[in-house]
Amino acid sequence: MNDNHVDISLPIAGPYDLGATLWLMSMGSGNPCLRVDSALQVRAGLSTPDGPVGLRVSREAETLEISASGPGTSWITPHLGGLFGLEFQPPKLSGLRKLRQIAYDLRGLRLVRVPAIYTPLVQIILQQLISYRDACHGWRQLAKRYGEPVPGHDDLWFPPTPAVIAKLHSHHFVECGILPQHGRRIVEVSRAADRIEAAWDAGKDRDAADRLSTLLQSLPGIGPWTVGLLRGGALGDADAELLCDYSMPKFVSYFFEEDLPRADEANDDDMLRLLEPYRPHRFYVLTLINRGAKKPPRRGPRRKSIRERF
Numbered sequence: 001m002n003d004n005h006v007d008i009s010l011p012i013a014g015p016y017d018l019g020a021t022l023w024l025m026s027m028g029s030g031n032p033c034l035r036v037d038s039a040l041q042v043r044a045g046l047s048t049p050d051g052p053v054g055l056r057v058s059r060e061a062e063t064l065e066i067s068a069s070g071p072g073t074s075w076i077t078p079h080l081g082g083l084f085g086l087e088f089q090p091p092k093l094s095g096l097r098k099l100r101q102i103a104y105d106l107r108g109l110r111l112v113r114v115p116a117i118y119t120p121l122v123q124i125i126l127q128q129l130i131s132y133r134d135a136c137h138g139w140r141q142l143a144k145r146y147g148e149p150v151p152g153h154d155d156l157w158f159p160p161t162p163a164v165i166a167k168l169h170s171h172h173f174v175e176c177g178i179l180p181q182h183g184r185r186i187v188e189v190s191r192a193a194d195r196i197e198a199a200w201d202a203g204k205d206r207d208a209a210d211r212l213s214t215l216l217q218s219l220p221g222i223g224p225w226t227v228g229l230l231r232g233g234a235l236g237d238a239d240a241e242l243l244c245d246y247s248m249p250k251f252v253s254y255f256f257e258e259d260l261p262r263a264d265e266a267n268d269d270d271m272l273r274l275l276e277p278y279r280p281h282r283f284y285v286l287t288l289i290n291r292g293a294k295k296p297p298r299r300g301p302r303r304k305s306i307r308e309r310f
Contacts, residue, residue: 005068006067006077008066008068009066010066010084010086012059014107016064017108018039018040018042018057018059018064019039019042021111022034022036022084022112023291024112027136027139027140028132028139030140031139032140032147032155033119033159035153039059041056041058042057043057045158046158047116047118047158047161048076048115049072049116049197050071050074051070052070052071052148053069053070053072053073053075054151055068064084066080066084068080070150075115079115083115084110084112085112088110088238090109090110090284091281093278093281095278098293099255099285099288099289102293106288109288109291111238111284112234112236114234115202116197116202117197120230121189121196121234122142122159122165122186123135123139124226124233124234125221125222126182137177138177138178142165142173142176142178143159144157145172145175146168147159147160162189163190168187184220184221185220185222188219188221189216192215203235203236209235209237216230223244224241224244228241228242228283232283232286238280239279240282240283241272242283249266249268250264250296251289252270252275253271253274254266255293256274257274263296
């Protein structure tokens, strides 16, 4: 082992599904910074405060085998358990039978805690008020144009750094298929990246998520939806509230009450009421529903593609 390379074996306690765990923050199957080679093997390019790091991850019978290489190796190593959800233990849920069945079917799904938060924040900003497909397209273009190839791989990239993104102008984002307003917000968080990472501090203390949330909501274009998805999807907050979402109130209402006309009128208050019995695991339950439940029938028009908005 040297300072820029380490092989580490992490024990797995209980059921564990690598693919399901990484699903929420995957940014689609074409993410240049995350390659899922099989259900048991992934490769990732990450940015850390000490520089980039490339990861090879393999799910073995009772361990997660990880090979890390790059200047950020020493920094990332103590945080690998949280990064891959090994520090989260799914709760035993009571209540609705079909929810308990989904929890059983997805018993290997864990919530992750990402130590370096800039890249997930950019990815979530790209998802604001547009389709997930369009957000993934924008991220692919941004990563390939302004990231760096991971040595030894012909299909894996390190994500672009805040220093690079902070220098981009509106037309650079438009060329990537990214809305100008998203580009402006990403530049703002890039310029504040040092403060953002310092506030989170790799999630080392129990107040880190609240401290980071307060800072983020002081920045232009960052509201409760962005913060809620970040807290639940990347900070390991199993009870995070996902407010102001376009579809989740309807989805949650339909799942629990099976009344489509009523679900069509559901709002955040209705969603929170239905999730209240599952505190302090409301975001985890929301993730189970989003991943494993049947979606309500579509009754309105599909959102226009981002390419029709320029």
